[in-house]
Each structure stands twice: as structure tokens, then as C-alpha cells.
Amino acid sequence: EAEVAQSPRYKITEKSQAVAFWCDPISGHATLYWYRQILGQGPELLVQFQDESVVDDSQLPKDRFSAERLKGVDSTLKIQPAELGDSAMYLCASRLGPAPGELFFGEGSRLTVL
């Protein structure tokens, strides 16, 4: 069964270090989302791609976060430098196209910043 792949599953880092997360969406899915989920809260959209273009990064802290999807397939989310408040689950999701429909989520990457 097709699924959204994310890595690493767990990451522990010290503050001020750089960290990167990778997501491979379901094949053929044009829309890709990165969400951040702080413990006890709902997912918050960080960035949304349509193919290789960013369509919404209004909630992405651009001074330290960056995201790319160079060939419109897999995507990388980077944090540099990491801060204590970045500890969270980073969820990637994909959808077939821009029209409404199901979002398929990966298992997430749990980040702990010490």
C-alpha cells in the first residue's frame, strides 16, 4: 500500500544545531504539506507545496526554517539553528492534486531539542 515516507523517525539535537527532515509523498501526489504538532495540540501548517512551488508559507518561521521540493517530488524541511521551542512532531502529508480530497500523513519525525 502506498504511503508517505518520513525520516528520521526520531531526532535529538542540541539547541543551535542544524536539523533536517525528509519526506517522500505518495507517487503522483502533487500537493505536499509540512505540519508541526506540538504535544497536546493540533497540527499547524508550516508550508504547502503545489508541485515544486510554495503556495503557503505564512506560518513558517523563515529566520530559521526553510523547505524545498526541488523536483516536485520529495521534500526537505530544515531548521537552523534549532531552539528549545522547536521540540515537536513534524508531520508530512500529501494529496493527489490541488482539489479537495484526503490528506495522507506520514508517521512523523519527532524532534527533541536539548
Added chain:
Amino acid sequence: GEDVEQSLFLSVREGDSSVINCTYTDSSSTYLYWYKQEPGAGLQLLTYIFSNMDMKQDQRLTVLLNKKDKHLSLRIADTQTGDSAIYFCAESISRGYQKVTFGIGTKLQVIP
């Protein structure tokens, strides 16, 4: 603006029905979703409803949508211990692209 609100916690006895409620603010919602999240896992779609519908039934799940009041509910019949999880309401809003906003989640505890 986009805002989705849910109660934080619900406790029911095994075999009873559970009703999880959600309110949203954006009248341009196209789809409304219910997702389930088990500890340490990603989100799994349970069901969804088009904004022009008022009810959808899928086995033990019934979704009711009151578009006038912007109120969505999820009813789980014959709740089982395996239903214990966090349930997220979400709305898909047209902004030239489809933006999906989630609520804070309702933790369902099923007591054996």
C-alpha cells in the same frame, strides 16, 4: 479567518455511543474531515463530508454537518477500547489553493 475548535476530552463506557463536536468559522469550507491519531503515530483519515451535505454514515461512524451553525459532529456507535485515541476535526478552505486547518483534538477515553 480559519479557526477550528473542539472540546479537549471525552470519556465513555465501552459499548456506548461517543459524540465528538467541532465548530469552525470559515464559511468557504469545501470539505470537513475527521482524523484519528493514536499515540506516537501520524494522522489517519476516518471520514469526511462535503460541505453541501448534512449527513454521512460509514459503518459505526456518523457525521453530521450543520452549515448554518458551522457545527460538525462525529458519532461513534458501540464504542470499543480500540477507539481510544485523539480525534481531529479539520476543514479544507479554498484560498486559490486548498488549505487544511486542524482543531486541537479531542482525546477519547473508552472505559472497559
